[in-house]
Amino acid sequence: MFESLAQIPVEELQRRHDACRKHLESVAPGAGGLLIFSRLNIYYMTGTMGQGVLWLPMQGKPVLMIRKGIERARLESGLGNIVPFKSYSDMPGIAAEVGCPFPKRIAAIMSGLTWNLGMLLQAKLGDYEFVAGDHALTLTRAVKSEWELRTMRLCGERHHCSLFELIPRRIRPGMTEREISHVCWQVFFENGHQGLLRMQAHGEEAFLGHVSAGDSGNYPSSFNGPLGVRGEHPAIPLMGYAGKAWNAGEPLALDIGFVVDGYQTDKTQVYWAGAESSIPDNVRRAHGFCIEIQNSVAAMAKPGVTPEELYLFSQSEAEKHGFAEGFMGLGDNKVPFLGHGIGLNIDEYPAIARKFTQPLEAGMALALEPKVGIEGVGMVGVENTFEVTDSGAKSITGDDFSIVCVE
Missing domain, CATH: 3.90.230.10 (Creatinase/methionine aminopeptidase superfamily)
Incomplete structure (x- = not known):
C-alpha cells in the first residue's frame, strides 16, 4: 500500500559498493568484507536508515540485517538481501544462508560502535578476527x-x-x-x-x-x-x-x-x-x-x-x-x-x-x-x-x- 518517498538508484549503490571494496583491499588487506553499524553509513550504502548491520562481502551481494523497520527498509532500498535479525550471534548464520558467509578476517566500521557494543560483538563472535575498516568507507564517501x-x-x-x-x-x-x-x-x-x-x-x-x-x-x-x-x-x-x-x-x-x-x-x-x-x-x-x-x-x-x-x-x-x-x-x-x-x-x-x-x-x-x-x-x-x-x-x-x- 505504501511507496518510498525517494530511492538511491541501484547503479549508484553499486558504484559505492565497488569503490568501498577497492579501498578495503589496501585499508584492511586480507579482510573478506566489511561490517557497517552506524545508521548514516548504512543509509549511504543501502538507501535506508536501517537500525541494524550491513554486511558488505568482498565477493557476492550485500546483506542488510534489520532489527526494527524492515518493511520501510524494503520500500526504500534497492538491495536484494534485507533480512530480520535479533542478535550479533545470529549474523554468521544469516550471512551464510544468503550465500555470503563470514570469512575468518572481517573489517568493521569501528567508529559506528560504542565501546560496550564493540566488546559485545567480540564476545558474540569470538571465532572471528576483527580489523578496522573505517578509512575504506571514509575514502569512498569523500x-x-x-x-x-x-x-x-x-x-x-x-x-x-x-x-x-x-x-x-x-x-x-x-x-x-x-x-x-x-x-x-x-x-x-x-x-x-x-x-x-x-x-x-x-x-x-x-x-x-x-x-x-x-x-x-x-x-x-x-x-x-x-x-x-x-x-x-x-x-x-x-x-x-x-x-x-x-x-x-x-x-x-x-x-x-x-x-x-x-x-x-x-x-x-x-x-x-x-x-x-x-x-x-x-x-x-x-x-x-x-x-x-x-x-x-x-x-x-x-x-x-x-x-x-x-x-x-x-x-x-x-x-x-x-x-x-x-x-x-x-x-x-x-x-x-x-x-x-x-x-x-x-x-x-x-x-x-x-x-x-x-x-x-x-x-x-x-x-x-x-x-x-x-x-x-x-x-x-x-x-x-x-x-x-x-x-x-x-x-x-x-x-x-x-x-x-x-x-
Whole structure:
C-alpha cells in the first residue's frame, strides 16, 4: 500500500559498493568484507536508515540485517538481501544462508560502535578476527558522484539565496541573536531546509549553527571551529543568545549549514550593522584577506594537490599579511585547519590541515572557511562549499562573498 518517498538508484549503490571494496583491499588487506553499524553509513550504502548491520562481502551481494523497520527498509532500498535479525550471534548464520558467509578476517566500521557494543560483538563472535575498516568507507564517501553533486549544488543555491538575499531583508540592528536565529530558521525552512544537520566527530552537535553578533564572534568556544558563539545556554552552546543584541557598528557572523535530501553545504555570511561607509578599515582589510585566501586556495585545489599544501599556504599568507594572530580564531579559539570535507556529514574527510597528504580528487566537496578574529570587534571572514574539478574548486554556495550591510 505504501511507496518510498525517494530511492538511491541501484547503479549508484553499486558504484559505492565497488569503490568501498577497492579501498578495503589496501585499508584492511586480507579482510573478506566489511561490517557497517552506524545508521548514516548504512543509509549511504543501502538507501535506508536501517537500525541494524550491513554486511558488505568482498565477493557476492550485500546483506542488510534489520532489527526494527524492515518493511520501510524494503520500500526504500534497492538491495536484494534485507533480512530480520535479533542478535550479533545470529549474523554468521544469516550471512551464510544468503550465500555470503563470514570469512575468518572481517573489517568493521569501528567508529559506528560504542565501546560496550564493540566488546559485545567480540564476545558474540569470538571465532572471528576483527580489523578496522573505517578509512575504506571514509575514502569512498569523500568522492561524490554526479548524482550526489546535483543534490549538493541545489542545496548550495538555496543556501546562498537564504543567507545573502533573503535574511538581510528580515533582520535589523537591535535584534538579539536569538531573534535572528528564529528568522534564519523561518527563511531556511521556507526554502527547503530539512532541519537535521549531522556531524561525525565524537561528541560534536549541530543545531542551526552559530549566530554571533559583535564580540560573540570571539567568545570562548568548545566547538571545533574558529567562530566563537555565546549560544543559547551552557547546556546548548549553539545558535544565539537572547541577552546579546546586534548593535550598530558591529559585525554579525552567521555560520549555518543547509541540508537537502540528507546532503549538506556549509556557509558563513558576515553582515554589518550600518552603512558600507561605516565599516572600519581593519574590518574591511581582514575580510578582504579572507576572500583572497579562499579564492587562492580554491584555485589551487585541483586533483593531485594535498590538503596539507593548501593549509600551509594559508598559514604562510596570514603570517605575511599580518593576520597570523587572529587567523582561524583568537587565542584558545584558534583551530589547526582551514576547512573540511562535507556531504552527509558537515565534518567529512579530508580536513584541510597538516598531515592530510592524500591528494585531492575530482568530485570531492570541501568547505573552505578562512576567518579572522579582531580583538574587541568580533570575527569576519567567509565560508563556502566547493566542488573539486580538474580546473580548481568551484563554489556551489554563491559567488559574492562581500559583507552585507543592514541599516
